Amino acid sequence: EDKVVQSPLSLVVHEGDTVTLNCSYEVTNFRSLLWYKQEKKAPTFLFMLTSSGIEKKSGRLSSILDKKELFSILNITATQTGDSAIYLCAVGVNSGGSNYKLTFGKGTLLTVNP
Amino acid sequence: DTEVTQTPKHLVMGMTNKKSLKCEQHMGHRAMYWYKQKAKKPPELMFVYSYEKLSINESVPSRFSPECPNSSLLNLHLHALQPEDSALYLCASSQDPRRAGYNSPLHFGNGTRLTVT
Numbered sequence: 092e093d094k095v096v097q098s099p100l101s102l103v104v105h106e107g108d109t110v111t112l113n114c115s116y117e118v119t120n121f122r123s124l125l126w127y128k129q130e131k132k133a134p135t136f137l138f139m140l141t142s143s144g145i146e147k148k149s150g151r152l153s154s155i156l157d158k159k160e161l162f163s164i165l166n167i168t169a170t171q172t173g174d175s176a177i178y179l180c181a182v183g184v185n186s187g188g189s190n191y192k193l194t195f196g197k198g199t200l201l202t203v204n205p
Numbered sequence: 206d207t208e209v210t211q212t213p214k215h216l217v218m219g220m221t222n223k224k225s226l227k228c229e230q231h232m233g234h235r236a237m238y239w240y241k242q243k244a245k246k247p248p249e250l251m252f253v254y255s256y257e258k259l260s261i262n263e264s265v266p267s268r269f270s271p272e273c274p275n276s277s278l279l280n281l282h283l284h285a286l287q288p289e290d291s292a293l294y295l296c297a298s299s300q301d302p303r304r305a306g307y308n309s310p311l312h313f314g315n316g317t318r319l320t321v322t
Contacts, residue, residue: 125310133209133295133313134248179247190260191236191302193311195247 093118095182097196105204108170112199114180115162122191123183124156124163129198130176137165137178170203177201208232209314211296217320220286226317228279228296236302237279238311239271240295248295254279255302286321293318 094117104110114124123141127134138147140156140163147154151170156163167174177200181193209230218224228237236255240248253261254273268290270282279296293316300309 123310127313132315136310136312139310186261188260190253190255191299192238192250192253192261193248194250197247 093182093184093194095180095194095196097178097180097199099199100197101200101202103202103204104170106171108203109166109168110170110201112165112167112178112180112201113162114164114196116180116182116196117161118182118184118194120185121158121182122185125181125183125193126154126163126165127179127181128176129179134179167201170201172203172205175201175203209296209298209312211294211314211317213317214315215318215320217322218283218286219322220288222286223282223284225283226281226294226296226319228281228314229277230298230312230314231277232298232300232312233276234298234300234312235276236299236309237273238297238299239279239281240297240313242293242295242316244292252281260302283319286319288321291320 096115098113125139126137138154143158151168154165177198179198180196186192212227239251242248250263251265252271257273268285272280295316296314297311299311
């Protein structure tokens with residue numbers, strides 16, 4: 092059975108802090124690892140990672156994948172209250188033919204206090 | 206707001222009702238998905254449609270019946286649901302099923318919050 096484990100499950104920080112969120116996985120037929128941010132409604136896409144060691148950046152957020160050690164981290168620098176959300180890690184696997192599906196971790200609830 | 210539109214936003218139905226959830230995207234995506242998300246839990250995959258054909262059914266009970274009338278629309282027909290089926294139902298789409306996982310992330314709609322009484 093495919094597994095995606097995120098840590099910590101929750102985190103409380105102050106504005107301006109830097110945070111690192113972790114995601115490890117054990118899956119068959121790995122194709123990609125994705126990070127999403129979920130506030131009240133739809134998960135919004137942050138990053139998709141397919142290659143080891145290549146950092147992806149978007150503003151204060153960055154992420155990197157290690158396919159040898161089977162994990163990824165999501166970094167957020169200079170956190171703001173608007174970063175408060177659940178951060179979901181999902182691993183995409185090929186489930187036969189051209190079928191692709193995402194398995195989600197339980198998420199990290201990040202709370203940024205002013 | 207996302208480019209994947211779901212209606213209705215909220216739905217309350219009795220256990221004997223028949224209702225449908227609708228999802229629409231105009232991004233030219235050829236893979237569409239239904240996920241179910243319970244409170245404080247991650248989304249769980251229900252169905253995948255690839256080029257308008259059902260390609261994955263994650264052993265979902267038959268009281269949930271998906272339908273993909275064309276490449277832009279995805280429906281989920283509901284009949285004889287149970288209170289434990291109350292959840293947020295999320296629709297998602299991705300660009301090209303053959304390239305999904307390489308350059309084609311899933312884009313989610315805002316969901317339908319379903320309550321079964």
